[in-house]
Amino acid sequence: MNSDTAPLWQPGPDELTRSNLARFATAYGFDPADYATLHRWSISELDAFWNAVWDFTGVIGERGDIALERAGESEMFGARWYPQASLNFAENLLCGDDTRLAVIEAGEDGDLRRVTMGELRALVARAQSGLRRLGVARGDCVAGILPNNVDALVALLATASLGAVWASCSPDFGAPGIIDRAGQVNPKVLIAARSYVYNGKRFSLDENLALVMKGLRGLEHLVVTADEPSPLVACGVNCQTWKAMCDNAGATLTFERVPFAHPLYVMFTSGTTGLPKGIVHTTGGVLLQHRKEHMLHCDVRPGDVMSWYTNTAWMMYHWVISGLASHAAVVLYDGAPIVKRNDGLDHGVLWRVAEKAGVTHFGTSPRYLASLAEAQYEPGRLHDLSGLRSVLSAGAPVSAEQFDWLYRAVSKDMMFASISGGTEIIGCFVLGSPLHPVRRGEIACKGLGMAVDVLDERGASVIGRKGDLVCTEPFPSAPLTFWGENGNARFHAAYYEARPGIWTHGDLAEQTARDSVIIYGRTDTTLKPGGVRIGTAEIYRVVEAQPEIQDCIVFGRAIPDDEEVVLCVVMKDGYAMDDGFIARLRSEVRQKASPRHVPRHVYQVSAVPYTINGKRVEGAARSIVAGKPVKNLGSLANPDCLDEYAALRIEEHA
Structure with a gap:
């Protein structure tokens, strides 16, 4: 066998029989060893497949009798999923016993704060009560400028619990970048940190906040996650601290159930070619896609611990916190991935957190992996990673050499999955699974329910040749629209204009004869x-x-x-x-x-x-x-x- 195609890892008896994906396949009459047939069913019988995902993953809410209403017989754009459904995103994440571990908060010092589900629900109840007092109701928009910590998660979940819409920016964005994003959605409430820590230094946000406040229209309330109010008392809006807003210790948590297509998040593109596009994601679409990806493709189980190095603006933050719905705990890390210490660069901070937290699913990026390899840092030798079952990477293609390094320096017995999708779908077109071998440089499989293909300039499906990554059938996490004027038209032009009735994603890709996929980068580059x-x-x-x-x-x-x-x-x-x-x-x-x-x-x-x-x-x-x-x-x-x-x-x- 060619060494380039020989598996670096193969599923064992546990994956082939007891993994969530194996149990799902068996429950619906498929052989776990025959993923190709399971995938064909998932994209040809969309109603049956997504109903099965809803039931198998235990989505909380009313599903209704109709799964999919198409705008036309062969049309993806305008497809409506679960038009009779009623559910709440936060209700699905805030699940399980009060005593189960829900969140592990960590920073550059390596100290961990553990929060149980009961404690998290109590925090969300207090924040929900405070937002309700500020007049936030179903359909309103709340924006955050927050680091990756418990307060940010609580603010997001409290917003979602009310049926309101969440939009977030990372605190290290400059004022123009924040205004370009938050300014589009005209939030009723802005929740912001007054400072953040990165690489051992504390950075004040007061100057940026002052500029942001001048650039936002329609804002009624500013809430700052600090012990003292922001000095922006003359900014024309009500200003208070997070602590004051969340002062109702006896608050009772309730959930406003909304339609499947009700807006949940506004996510923003990078904005390097113009004003960032505000992508409106739906409550049900986000939940159902993430439940499928976590439970079936990543084999997330109750009691697992998921981490991803991310900020609150990147889609991977929203992806990883959905792990709460699988009864897993999530790690919220705020700081630099490699920290400058007095004695040099500290490459081990994320791995020490993973070791202490018992991380089972470790999320990262190719750039970070390259930095570790260059420094000859070997996490598997330096840390107890006995609980680690999976490493996942996103953000750019992973080179074949990085596959080799992971299995040499991290663990020989784990599933590594390079995953690829995007902010536009808040999920993955191609990723891994516990039923697939891992081969260097390849993404193991096409996602269930995702009719992924690679087409050449003629529109013909090609194998072993580069072409455009496309999706030919509707999927639940497709955006509702782009925020703002002519949103539907701009959304259609971005993804459906090149090939009518087909989503053209903008990745240059190749599919192999065994249905794995290689991503070569964005087509615009x-x-x-x-x-x-x-x-x-x-x-x-x-x-x-x-x-x-x-x-x-x-x-x-x-x-x-x-x-x-x-x-x-x-x-x-x-x-x-x-x-x-x-x-x-x-x-x-x-x-x-x-x-x-x-x-x-x-x-x-x-x-x-x-x-x-x-x-x-x-x-x-x-x-x-x-x-x-x-x-x-x-x-x-x-x-x-x-x-x-x-x-x-x-x-x-x-």
Whole structure:
């Protein structure tokens, strides 16, 4: 067997018989060893499949008799799921015995705060009472500027319990970035921290809050999660502390049940190509998709502990907290993933938290994994990870070498799953499962209920060739609309215009003969030298393996009738880029990717532009080098670094 396709991990007897997915398959008449047939049923009998998910996962609420109403016989856009249903999102998450562990709060110091379900319900009841006093009711919008802690989770759940809509921003967003997001939804109440801690330093938010308050319309109340009120007493709205709002110790928790399609979250895109799009997600769609993904694909069981390094604005935060509905505990970590200490970088903070908390499902990103591998940090050797059953990664493609590193440095006996979907669907198109072997560089399977395919420019399904990742049948977590004027039209144009009746997601992908999937990056960053589409992930895989390189970014530059590949690299301390190094690098790319992947230009830079959520922004670099403006600098964590890229354009044309 080819070493590249030999499994790194295979399901054992427990996964094949006692996993949630195996039990689900058996309960509905399928052989757990025949996932292909189960998947075909899940996308051809949508009503039966999603009803089965509702029942098997124990969704709390009234389902009704109708699962799906289509807008047209072959139309995805406008499909209505469970039009007779009635449920509440918070009611489904705040489930189980009072004594069960619900939340583990952690920070850079490694100290843990454990919160039981009974304690969490009491906190949500008090916050619900306070929001109700402020006039928040079904359909109103509440926004948060909060770190990843218990207060943020309580605020979200209290909002959802009332049938109100939640929109969040991370506190490390600048004021323009917050206004671009929260300003779209005109919240009735804004709940904000006055400071946050990152890399051992405390950062004040008062100045940003002052600017944000000037930029929001229709705001009635500001609530600050601090012991003292914000100094913004003259901002024209009522201002109070979180403690004062939550002062009703005898509050009784109630749940306002809403229709399946009732708005739950407004999630925002990165906004690097313009104003961030406000994506409206539905109560039932979020819950049902997450219940399926957690229970069936991730095998989350009662008593498990789920963690994901994320901030409160990224969809993975919303994804992981839904684990409460599976009777799992969730870890809320606030701080840096790698902390600067007096004696150097501390790569182990998240793993010490995982060890103390007994994490079973550890969520991360390729960039973090690369940092650990570079530092030769081996979590499996340095920490007791005996409870770990799964590592999950999102945010970018995971290279084959990172698969190898995980099974060498973390654990040989775990399911690793690279998962891919997006903010647009608040879930996954492709991911892993306890019934699938793990092969390096591949995403194990298409999600149940997700009619995923890869189409070429003709619209033909292709195997073993790159094409557009699409979905050809409706699914519950498709957005309700885009927030704001002409929301439906903008939503349709974004995902259905390219192929009428088919969701075109915007990923360059390949499906294998065994129905696994490889993601090569976003199509808006896809390179096309000589008219052939290639993914940036293939170049990153080679370049990031070079020991001299700290970081890199690759993008295309238009030339007459063609496109050339541009690579910018950040060199590690002590290394310099010279002609010999560039020649060796190009040779590596030619041999390990293809001649078409070889960069025409290689430049040394001091930094790579990233979003606040930690994603490379190839589009920003490409625009600057082409002499075009970057439309939304507020979405970047380090916009100043783009000055270097502007100089590259001057250098090229000098």
